[in-house]
Amino acid sequence: MVTTTAPPTTARKKAQAPRAKAGMTRKRREALAAYAFLAPDTIGLLIFVALPMVLAFGVAFFKVDGFGNYQYVGLANYKLMAGDDQLWASLRVTGIYVVTFVPIAFVVSFALAMLVRNHFKGIGWVRSAFFLPNVVSLVVVGLIWQFLLVDKRGALSKLLAPFGLGDVSFLGTPSLALGTYVVISVWFLMGYQMLVFLAGLKDVPKELEDAAQIDGASSWQRFRYVIWPLLRPTSFFVVVNSTIGAVTGLQAFDLVFVLTKGGPARATSTVVLYIYEQAFTFNNMGYAAALTTVVVAILVICTGLMFGFTRGGRFDED
Structure with missing residues (x-):
């Protein structure tokens, strides 16, 4: 068988x-x-x-009023931008705000992340205190800072009075209003960016830092050659996210609208606030839509360039 x-x-x-x-x-x-x-x-x-x-x-290709009447105008709304002095002034204010706010917020939030990286007694309370402003409505934040900075009667004015700065109008002086707006924006967003950096720091292998320390690397060398290269994708995300937020985010409209409404003398008139005024103050819906598409196109191009030059934060890799 x-x-x-x-x-x-x-x-x-x-x-x-x-x-x-x-x-x-x-x-x-x-x-x-x-x-x-x-x-x-x-x-x-x-x-x-x-x-x-x-x-x-x-x-954007129509002339639209507040009553819903549409009239096709082709590229007229886009041609109108070339001679719009207030638009170019708003773009200049937005550009100054972005190049000032983004690096300052980056450095401050990264320093806070390094400060609260290690565990110590009360670390949870410290992290919560830094993050607390981010959970408060921007309208409330604006009202609080407006109360603190009100001319001569604000809490900050009284604190600075012994130094001869009690009469300074931080929100009413054109040369100081934009800088004050930057400081408040950094204060508001530093907690969120701190948490993003903390998440990135958690992914840095402790073994690499210990090995570098055993090899005799100083604190700066460990940061420069171990921590920083591994944090570049996180840093890239923070830069791109804060740039987009600075141009079109809530702090680019809500905060400045509550604090100054674009004043004094249009010193804090961002491009988003200008688009809002065109749409809801002057009823130029078509022109506002055209402005929106241009702003989005600029952001897409800038973001694409940042991705291209840095490979998404990995510009040190071959």
């Missing part, structure tokens, strides 16, 4: 088939779960961001 047996490889494949099918089923379930978690944000972005952007691009 002859008994035939399946080759070992065939038997092994038959035994592995159910496990492979189970693995595929598990991966499919995980993929479905991931899509389910992403779906709400994706739908929200499509409805509240992508769709309004498409509509704004279409409205």
Whole structure:
């Protein structure tokens, strides 16, 4: 009697088939779960961001008043920008604000992250104190700072009175208003950026720092050659995110609207505030839509250039 047996490889494949099918089923379930978690944000972005952007691009070719009357004007709204002095002044203010706010906020938040990186007694309270401004409404933040900085009667004026600065109008002087706005913005956002840097620092392997210390590297050398290279993707995210926020974020409108409404003498009139004025003060909806598309295009180009030059924060890699 002859008994035939399946080759070992065939038997092994038959035994592995159910496990492979189970693995595929598990991966499919995980993929479905991931899509389910992403779906709400994706739908929200499509409805509240992508769709309004498409509509704004279409409205930019019309003259639209506050009563919903549409008149096709082609590229007239875009041609109008060339001679709009207030637009160029707003772009200049926004540019000064971005190049001032972004590096200062970066340095301050990174220094705070390094300060609270190590655990010590009360570290949770310290981190919460730094992050607390970020959970407060920007309108409330603006009102608080307005109360502190009100001319001659504000709390800060009284504190500075012994130094001869009690009569200084930080929000009413054109040369000081934008700088004051930058300081308040940094104070508001430093806690959030600190947490982002802390998350990046958590990913730095402690073994690499210990090895560098054993090899005789100083604190600066450990930071320069171990910590900083590994933090470049995080740093890139902070720079891009803060740049976009400085141009179009809430602090670019809510805060300046509550504090100064663009004054004094248009010294704090950002481009987002100018777009708001064109749309809801002067009822130039078509022109405001055209301005929005230009601002978005500028941001896309700048972000693309930053990605291209730094490879998404990995510009030190070959």
